[in-house]
Amino acid sequence: MEKIQTMEKFWLYAAAMKDGFLFAMLTDEIIWKCWPLAEKEKKDFQEKERNLLDIRIFNEKKELHMFRSDVGRAFQGRLLEDAKENFDGQDYFDEEQYLDIDTKRSQELFEKEQKVYATRGGCYSLPLSAFEDAKIQIRNYLGYYEQSGQAYVKDWRLTGLFQEGR
Secondary structure, three states: OEEEOOHHHHHHHHHHOOOEEEEEEEOOOEEEEEEOOOHHHHHHHHHOHHHEEEEEEEOOOEEEEEEOOOOOOOOEEEEEEHHHHOOOOOOEEEEEEEOOOOHHHHHHHHHHHOEEEOOOOOEEEOOOOOOOOEEEEEEEEEEEOOOOOOEEEEEEEEEEEEEOOO
């Protein structure tokens, strides 16, 4: 794991990533996009950076993650790349979670704008060809308590966005 302290360094690493997704939480919206972004999309996104709280650019092999607790505070983040961390099959496990989508209300919105409604309100874009049974895959990295040997999740990252039965 490599620590990243500035958004400038984040964008340098991001430019080298191919074939993934961008997930961002801003003070006023959630953004899902396929990565890499087109130049205009990237510029439009960077103009919203003042409202950015959390951003992840990820694929199956690695994730860039920057976050801050509040607007005005400094970002902190990391690059986590499985190949460099030397994780073996016993040091992590993957899980899949369904996205929060109100399927009845989302049909027309998805057809027009490729957006979906969450079950409790709000809407967000979804960079998939269909929204039914959309899932996110999460990789949980394990640590072990020294005294007991008991496992715990010491870190996690996003690894994929897909429809069940892909």
